[in-house]
Amino acid sequence: xxxxxxxxxxxxxxxxxxxxxxxxxxxxxxxxxxxxxxxxxxxxxxxxxxxxxxxxxxxxxxxxxxxxxxxxxxxxxxxxxxxxxxxxxxxxxxxxxxxxxxxxxxxxxxxxxxxxxxxxxxxxxxxxxxxxxxxxxxxxxxxxxxxxxxxxxxxxxxxxxxxxxxxxxxxxxxxxxxxxxxxxxxxxxxxxxxxxxxxxxxxxxxxxxxxxxxxxxxxxxxxxxxxxxxxxxxxxxxxxxxxxx
Numbered sequence: 001x002x003x004x005x006x007x008x009x010x011x012x013x014x015x016x017x018x019x020x021x022x023x024x025x026x027x028x029x030x031x032x033x034x035x036x037x038x039x040x041x042x043x044x045x046x047x048x049x050x051x052x053x054x055x056x057x058x059x060x061x062x063x064x065x066x067x068x069x070x071x072x073x074x075x076x077x078x079x080x081x082x083x084x085x086x087x088x089x090x091x092x093x094x095x096x097x098x099x100x101x102x103x104x105x106x107x108x109x110x111x112x113x114x115x116x117x118x119x120x121x122x123x124x125x126x127x128x129x130x131x132x133x134x135x136x137x138x139x140x141x142x143x144x145x146x147x148x149x150x151x152x153x154x155x156x157x158x159x160x161x162x163x164x165x166x167x168x169x170x171x172x173x174x175x176x177x178x179x180x181x182x183x184x185x186x187x188x189x190x191x192x193x194x195x196x197x198x199x200x201x202x203x204x205x206x207x208x209x210x211x212x213x214x215x216x217x218x219x220x221x222x223x224x225x226x227x228x229x230x231x232x233x234x235x236x237x238x239x240x241x242x243x244x245x
Contacts, residue, residue, distance in 0.1 A: 010098060010116040010147045013040075013074070014179055018231035019202025020224050021076065021181070022209060024051035028061040033217035035065035035073055037224040042073060043100065043204070046090050047080035050213070051206065055093040062095055076100050076118075084112040091115050100150065111144035118181065119146040122153065123166075129173045136178060149174070150204060153184025172198045188222035192230035199234065203227050 013019070022034040023043030031042055042065055044058040045051045053061075062075045077096040079087055081103035090096065091114055099117045101109065110117040119139045123132045136149050151171045153164030165185025174180050175198050182200040187208030195203060209219040 007116045007144075007147060010074075014148050014201050017201045018228070018235070019181070020227045021202060021204040022206075022215075022220055022223070023076070023078065023183075023204055024206035024210075025061060025215065026051055026053045026057070027215065028057075028064045030215035030217065030220065031061035031065040032068045033215075034220050034224070035069045035071070037217075037221040038071070038228060039220070039224050040071075040074060040202070041076050041098070041204075043076045043078055043206070044094070044096065045078040047078060047082070047102065049080075055090050058096070059094045074098060078102055081105060084109060088114050098147075101146070102152075107139050107142050108144075110139075110146050111142065117146045118148045118150050120150040120152050120183070122184075123151065123170060125167070127167075127170065129170060132170060132174060133177065136174070140178065148179040148181055148201065150181040150183055152204075168194060168197045171200065175200050186223075188219055188226055191223055191227045195227060195230035196234065 019040045021041035021043055022039045025031045025034065025042055025044055034042055042062065044053050066073050075094070075096045076098045077090055077094065078100045079102065087099050091099070097115060099113055099115055100120060101117055102120045121132070121136055139146055140149065151166050151174060153166045166182060171180065171182055180200050181202040181204055182194060182198050183204035185208065186194055186203055186205045191203055205223055209215060209223050211219070
């Protein structure tokens, strides 16, 4: 598929909604568990972080996950302030489909990548809808924008994966206006409530499916199942709206 074709395919996948992403994967067994549980996107961190993985190990995990299911799996590489050459190099080594940008990248970076990108935002507590939209639209308003924004929880000095909960009220207002994925403080117990409250196109979890800092297959399965039921419930409600009055 051409570069432009890949971007359009990702846009179409996002428009369909109901996406579930398991991020911060480091072990092949957990990538396989996520694929078998029904996750749509598998995330691998290539920035300095506790959950960082090497391109070689990521490539093996991606291959094993794709071999474990007939469902299409999208692999996401998480980067913080990496340049286009580094992201392209990792993409070639690993076969990732999407670059998730978690730093202060220049707005034209997605246009210089060989794969589609999403852009993460961490609104500070008390941030208004207007100022958050302005920040997001700096990236979405260019000729070759990211295919979606990701709203994460705010934590000073950390780029993500902290378990800090996002502001669901603000995220809901953003999701009504922009293509949005929701991350930040999600876990198997609250993901359904988050989906109902925010109505995002997808949800993203890392620390919320870990025990003692290690991914847990049962928690991954519970997260995916609960998210899937919530997305299905919303779809059914929209197909059969309440009668007026």
